[in-house]
Amino acid sequence: MNYIKGRGAQINIHNRFFKEEHVIRDDFLNYCEAEQESAENNKTSYLEIYPKTILNKVDSPDIGFKYSMNPYQGCEHGCIYCYARNTHEYWGYSAGLDFERKILYKANAAELLEKKLKNKNWKVENIMFSGNTDCYQPIEKKLKITRKMLQVLLKLKHPVSMITKNALILRDIDILKKMAKLHLVNVSISITSLSEETRRILEPRTTTIKKRLETVKVLSENGIPVNVMMAPIIPAINNHEIFKLVKKVSELGAKSVGFTVVRLNGAIGKIFTNWVQKTYPDRADKILNQIKECHNGNLNDSRFGTRSRGEGKIAEQIATQFKLARKMYLKDSKLPSLNFKIFDPLQTNQLSLFS
Numbered sequence: 001m002n003y004i005k006g007r008g009a010q011i012n013i014h015n016r017f018f019k020e021e022h023v024i025r026d027d028f029l030n031y032c033e034a035e036q037e038s039a040e041n042n043k044t045s046y047l048e049i050y051p052k053t054i055l056n057k058v059d060s061p062d063i064g065f066k067y068s069m070n071p072y073q074g075c076e077h078g079c080i081y082c083y084a085r086n087t088h089e090y091w092g093y094s095a096g097l098d099f100e101r102k103i104l105y106k107a108n109a110a111e112l113l114e115k116k117l118k119n120k121n122w123k124v125e126n127i128m129f130s131g132n133t134d135c136y137q138p139i140e141k142k143l144k145i146t147r148k149m150l151q152v153l154l155k156l157k158h159p160v161s162m163i164t165k166n167a168l169i170l171r172d173i174d175i176l177k178k179m180a181k182l183h184l185v186n187v188s189i190s191i192t193s194l195s196e197e198t199r200r201i202l203e204p205r206t207t208t209i210k211k212r213l214e215t216v217k218v219l220s221e222n223g224i225p226v227n228v229m230m231a232p233i234i235p236a237i238n239n240h241e242i243f244k245l246v247k248k249v250s251e252l253g254a255k256s257v258g259f260t261v262v263r264l265n266g267a268i269g270k271i272f273t274n275w276v277q278k279t280y281p282d283r284a285d286k287i288l289n290q291i292k293e294c295h296n297g298n299l300n301d302s303r304f305g306t307r308s309r310g311e312g313k314i315a316e317q318i319a320t321q322f323k324l325a326r327k328m329y330l331k332d333s334k335l336p337s338l339n340f341k342i343f344d345p346l347q348t349n350q351l352s353l354f355s
Contacts, residue, residue: 008082009078009099009271009275011097012098050108062307069109069127072106072134074093075137077203080203081202081268106145118345129146147172151175166207181223182342183337186224186338190212194209202237220252220254225255228256233259233260235262237287239318255330259322294311
């Protein structure tokens, strides 16, 4: 099969929960080529689902929040390294191309969120918007589910952390500015590289690097605290950019930076290996071997405490570079704390929102 432009994964890997496997045979591919037909439909499809809750409790000690919420399952951005790919298997799809081409959306997310936050038993906690898939992926421009959820959070004065790699977040700057004034929001912008070519290969349907940098600048200028996540760092692909990237985002107003070391858990190991052999054939082995060096000889490490940072010499070098970069460019800077004291589920002080 030819390289599929505009997609990260190049295969639909077998779903581990299925006994039988769907295989596209060579004779079928030859037939399609002879008939000038496509073997697969590469268009993105969208399916509404009807969850009973929108908040997911997070038990991982590696993550600094107790709940996450994701208005979408699957992500059209197509980032090849995305740890969330495996979750698509629970919906009966592949972690490969299906993850990018079959997007499930929760149209009732805002209603579910408001109901949960107004529950008398709810205690205000930090919620991460997009702990799994990007809440500002392309379909959000049309559906506006994320915007509706932000309106609920502002109305009830509930704090939230957000992470995205899409400049579409600037559409909601009117809401974010009001929340920032009340210390109810901080935003992480994911910037994996300063190279547009690297971005295009790693994250084919994401916002360009130029627009992401502009997003950091605009949010910061409007008083919205910004953290930049260089996540993940992939040895032999983007680990040489640490100092340059931290310097750049600090100049644009970012308050802090963070990083993770790539880990290829579950089905992602095979998906990434297939991709890297097609995309970087001259250094695929080097990339894979250096990733393994960060995880005790494996492509993945699921141990809490080490899985996101890695171990060994390469991981130590990455951590050291980040420590020095922070000291050089963000020495006395940090994200302000969120305000957990003004949560107002009964909406007793509505006028202050418009003052």
